[in-house]
Amino acid sequence: MTATVDAADYKRLRWRCRRGVRELDILLTRFLDERFDSLDSSVQESFAALLECQDPDVMDWVMGRRNDYPERCRQALRLLVGERA
Numbered sequence: 001m002t003a004t005v006d007a008a009d010y011k012r013l014r015w016r017c018r019r020g021v022r023e024l025d026i027l028l029t030r031f032l033d034e035r036f037d038s039l040d041s042s043v044q045e046s047f048a049a050l051l052e053c054q055d056p057d058v059m060d061w062v063m064g065r066r067n068d069y070p071e072r073c074r075q076a077l078r079l080l081v082g083e084r085a
Contacts, residue, residue, distance in 0.1 A: 005037070005044065016051040021059055031080055039079075046075035 005013070013036070017028040028051070036044060049072040050058065060066040061073075062081055069077055 010036075013048065013051065016048075019058075020055050024055060024058060024062070027062065027080065035079065043075045043079065046073055046077075049073050050076045050080075 010032075013032055014029065017025065017032055019025050019028065031047070036047065039047070049070065053070070053073065057066075057069070061069045061077055064081070
């Protein structure tokens with residue numbers, strides 16, 4: 001079952017995808033635009049939680065340099081980088 005996000009919430013998420021690292025901007029914004037609407041609410045919440053994390057941490061998790069991410073971010077990271085997360 002997919003959850004629906006209203007336009008205001010979507011805009012907030014889109015703003016939070018803007019990062020200090022261009023590569024993360026592209027990755028997170030593309031994920032939001034292309035996949036977010038089709039995800040169930042638990043994965044959407046996981047993605048929102050990931051957006052609360054600091055850029056260096058997110059970059060390390062995405063690049064596979066670290067795997068000490070919060071459990072609440074696991075589902076989103078798995079979709080972003082594959083089952084490695």
